[in-house]
Amino acid sequence: MISSIRAAYNAAFTPERYAAFLAKIDADYPGQLDFRVAETPVFVPKLLTDKxxxxxxxxxxxxxxxxxxxLTMAAIPPHQRVxxxxxxxxFLAVDFAVCQNEQSGELEPQLIELQGFPSLYGFQAYLSETYRANFPVSDSVSHLFGVDTNANYIARLRNLILGDCQPEEVILLEIFPEKQKTRVDFALTKAYVGIDAVCLTKIRKEGRALYYEKDGRQIRIKRIYNRxxxxxLEALPDLKTDFQLTDDVDVTWVGHPNWFFRISKYTLPFLNSPYVPKSYFLSDLTELPVDLDNYVLKPLFSFAGSGVLIHVTPADIAAIPAAERGNYLLQRKVRYEPVVTTPNGSGVKCEIRLLFIWPDSDDKPQLITNLARLSRGEMIGVRFNKDFDWVGGTIAFFEQ
Structure with a gap:
């Protein structure tokens, strides 16, 4: 999108350099990268950054x-309230499609989703450095906000996650972390913050205290960085654990699970902005939009795009029982503009996720870094982009 930087990058790009870039990641974190990283970052001009x-x-x-x-009390399912x-x-993650305004022709963001949940805060710092080490990325652009170096960024992330605890008193909580697609981020979090990824099944509860084993020792857990x-868990109904997320325990949550539900698609109908497509709880609609084909149907609490219908029909709506319609959202479609130009001249669609942290001492969340995803498919996501190149996870560098 910044034409001069894009031209220089594409001119220098070769498949061999890209292979070396991927080999570097695998050498640093063997076997940990389990999703496609794109051939290029995204270069965002100041006008779009301001929007x-x-x-x-x-x-x-x-x-x-x-x-x-x-306003969001009903967002939390009663049996999952922690x-x-x-x-x-x-944490706050806000996903925007990069679109073209039909009247002005200018690029603009349109909100897709938002999450009160952490994303790849570790991996993105590493990814920015790895792109710069392997490809020409101008010093006039940065992936960061509010901090000027990755070292300062990591210091803020470390302080946020650890608080006043020692690293071994803090865990990154997941289920079978060694199998997660995002496990490279767990490895980077370990490198930057010093905490281990611990499986829910490995946690022992005594009264209100939680423990995990490390080097043959039982260590009291004081803070949980929740991933x-x-x-x-719903997909593993037979899973046996000593600790249930809904237990009343003596820990500090770094990313409390309830906020995953509160700041989610559930919030979309309450937002008012030229950059937020109109959204409606399905249960609130007494009649369907006459242009229903211009809407997508989304389950409120699906993850990674599962259950989304992009070609909605009245029959799809009718098939949802009235009692369940409060769990669905109709959101006006947006049209992704293919703004990232590849070396062969074709365009690729882009989504930018802006990542915030919200320390206890601050009165509002602070934007600090980002990730981006490139797509040639009908939707952003792995299953819509199989066998394509110049797609996948990446990072955006913003004009300063």
């Missing part, structure tokens, strides 16, 4: 409303 920041201001204004917790909820989320979502 992204404006869109985020609109969203933050909603989630910092005094009545926001009351005690000792924090006053606000610790586990209930979707994964």
């Amino acid at each position: 992204l920041l404006s869109a985020c201001d609109d969203i933050v204004a909603t989630i910092t409303r005094p009545d926001y917790k009351a 005690p000792n909820e924090t006053p606000h989320t610790t 586990l979502i209930f979707d994964e």
Whole structure:
């Protein structure tokens, strides 16, 4: 999107350099990268950056409303409500499609989803350095906000996750972390923050205290950097664990599980911004939009795009029982513009996820880094982009 930087990057790109780039990641973290990393970063011009920041201001204004917790109380399924909820989320991820405004012709963001849940905060710092080490990336662009170096970024991330605890008193919680597609991020979090990824099945509970074993010692868990979502547990109904997420335990949550539900698609109908497509709870609609083909149907709490219908018909709506319609959302479609130019001149669609942290001492979340995803398919996501090149996970560098 920044034409001069894109031209220089594409001119220098070769399949051999890309292979060396991937080999470097595998050499540093053998066998840990389990998703496709794209051939290129995204280079974002200042005009689009300013619009992204404006869109985020609109969203933050909603989630910092005094009545926001009351507004989203029904978002949390009663059987999945976790005690000792924090006053606000610790993490915020906001996904935007890069689109073209039909009137002005300018590029603009359109919100796709948002999550009160951590993303690849470790891997993205490493990925930015690895792109720069292997390809020409101008010093006039940065992947960071509010900090000027990866070292300062990592220091802030470390302080946020550890608080006043020692690293071994803090765990990254997942279910079977060694099998997760995002396990490379767990490895980078270990490298940067010093904490281990621990499986839920390995945690022992005594009263309200939690423990895990390390080097033959039972270590008391004081803080949990939560990367586990209930979707994964629901898929394992026979899983036996000593600790249930809904137990009342003496730990501090770094990313309390309730915020995964509160800041989610459930929030979309409450947002008001030129950069947020209109969204409606299906249960609130007394009649369907006459242009239903311009909407997508989304389950409120699906993950990674599962269950989304992009070609909705009245029959699809009719098939949903009235009692379940509160769990679905109709969202106006957006048209991704193929803004990333490849060396052969074809265009690739782009989604930018802006990543925030919200320390307890701050009055609102702070934008700090990002990730991006490239797609040639009908939707962003692995299953829509099989056998394509110049697609996958990446990072955006923003014009300063």
